[in-house]
Amino acid sequence: MADNKNKGKNGNRKKIVYIFLSIVVLIMFSLLSAIVSLALIYKDSIHSGISIEDIDIGGLSVVEANSRIEGNLLNYLENDKLILKYNGDSWKFNSKDLNIKYDFLKAVNDAYLIGRRGTLLDRVETMIDLVRRPYSISLKSSVNTEIINKILTEIENQVNRPSLDAKITRENGKFIITKEELGLRLKRQETAEAIKEQLLSSGFYDVIELDLLVENVTPKYTFEKLNQVKELMGTYTTKFNTRSRGRSYNVDMASKSINGTLLLPGEIFSFNSIVGPRTTKNGYKTAPVIFKGELVDGIGGGVCQVSSTLYNSVLMSQLGIVERVNHSIPSTYVPKGFDATVSYGVLDFKFQNILDVPIYIESFTKENRITINIYGKKVNNRTIKLASNIDKIVKKDTEIIFDDTIFEGKKVVEEKGRNGYKVSSYMFIYDNGKLLEKKLLSKDYYRPRKEIIKKGTKKRIDKQPDNEEKLSGIDTNN
Structure with missing residues (x-):
């Protein structure tokens, strides 16, 4: 019995010694870990497990890390970064062409601060987490909008193509219409926004391929629109004295100016805008004109006969009169109340195409007559x-x-x-x-x-x- 008691006492002592030694070892390990952790936390280098764009910078100082990053990545700035494509053509640009800036030093400073924020426990946890899950920092870029716009301006000159209007002429009593050609236009704003978005969201090594945003440009006059001009809506003819050569010449000049004029639905015709100034420089001659109720010699005499003839043709076509003024004295070539005087910069004759189809003005002189026909589509x-x-x-x-x-x-x-x-x-x-x-x-x-x-x-x-x-x-x- 005594032996058993002695054995029991010895076993308890061993357990106590074992526990004591274990506690001492644990304390020593903890102290050692704490010392090591503190040493690692407060060391003047980037913690292990951290990289920038897959380049390991753990254990390096800020200066060393920045030098390594620049040494490994600067050459990539000369590689293709953006490829714009359209219709089989392509335009390639690297980061230098685009003036893209990468802040290497900021990325290195961000890396240095990892594990150096928060409480001591937070920092230790971060270091332990870096051992299990290494952390990679992506470089942030800045985009130069001015450079993008300059690039798109150069591309515009190669891509853009003006549209060509369909044309309508009247020959031998028939209309001849040539088809239009669609133009091309780079959607500059939308393309610039797409480029900026792609560059800002892309990785450092990514190469962006982007199709240019281009739209068709439909011309003002199309075959479909002009093909609606088929019927004579209104016509009017007045006579002039061919012995007055200057006046006859002016009538013919103004008549030719308005011949072939097209008006789309809603558009307004301005006689002064179409015919222009009646000056000797523009080919007009001296002939009698009405000035302050008197007939006097002036440049462009006879032009009012053209505007008055047109006025009556417009009335016959039931179009909308916008501006019209009668002469101060009655005209000899139209009944009273049906004249329309014009004076460049002062008085104009205007009318509007109130139809839902285009109209075409045909104006010509023959012998001692001027005739103006208006074609479109009759509604009744x-x-x-x-x-x-x-x-x-x-x-x-x-x-x-x-x-x-x-x-x-x-x-x-x-x-x-x-x-x-x-x-x-x-x-x-x-x-x-x-x-x-x-x-x-x-x-x-x-x-x-x-x-x-x-x-x-x-x-x-x-x-x-x-x-x-x-x-x-x-x-x-x-």
Whole structure:
């Protein structure tokens, strides 16, 4: 029994010694670990398990790490980074071309700070985690918008292609239409945004391949649109005196200017914009023009006959009048109330295409006539008649001036006067001969002109007989 008790006591002592030694070893290990950890935490180098773009920089100082990163990655800046493609062509750019900046030093500083933030426990946990899961830092890039825009400007010059309008001409009474050609246009803003987005989200080693965003450009006039111009909508003809050569020449010049004009739905025609300034430089000649109610010589005389003829053709076509002014005196080539005067920079004649199809203006002179036809697409079979009514004749005033250089009983018309008129103009719309509408177009006033007459007051002197009378057969000496 005594032996058993001694054995039991010895076993307990061994256990106590074992436990004590274990505690001492544990304390020593913990102290050693703490010392090692502290040494590692506060060492002046980047912790192990950290890399930048797959380049290991663990154990290196900031300066050493930055040197290693630049030495390994700078050459990659000359490799292709961006490849733009379109229609079999490609444009290649490296990081230097794009002026992409990578902040190597910032990445190294970020790497140095890993495991050096938070409490001591946080730092130890970070170091332990780096052993199990190494951490790689990706470089951040900056994009130069100005360089991207410059690149796209150069590409635009190679990609962009202007569109070509369809054309319509009238020859021998028929329309001839040539088809349009679509243009190409780089969608510059959208492409630039796509490039920036791809560059900012890409990795350092990634090569971006991007298709250029290009759109078709449809021209203003297409075959489909112009092919709707088929029917004569309205026509009007006026006569001019071919003996007035300057005036006839001007009429023909202005007529040719508006011939072939196209107006899409909603567009407004401006006579002054189409014909341009009536100057000698532009080929116009001197001819009588109306100025302040008087006929005087001026450059471009006769052009108003073209605008007036066009006005009537527009009315016959039932298009929308935007701007129209009557002359100060009635014209001889159109009825009162149906003239349209123009003066460049002052008075214009404008009308609008209110249809849903284009219209085409044909204007030409032949012999002593100018004819203007407007083609489009009729919406009905109605017929138009134009008429005006003289609401009032404004009698001219007469001024008598007595002149002592003119003999009594004689008179001279110094300035020939004329009556004025107040006129209402109407459009009559018929359908199968039945009047549907009487439409007031305008109320115009043509000013009267005073007539000035000079009457003579100079006295006539009658012829007197001779003072000496010769008496035949009388002897005066007696």
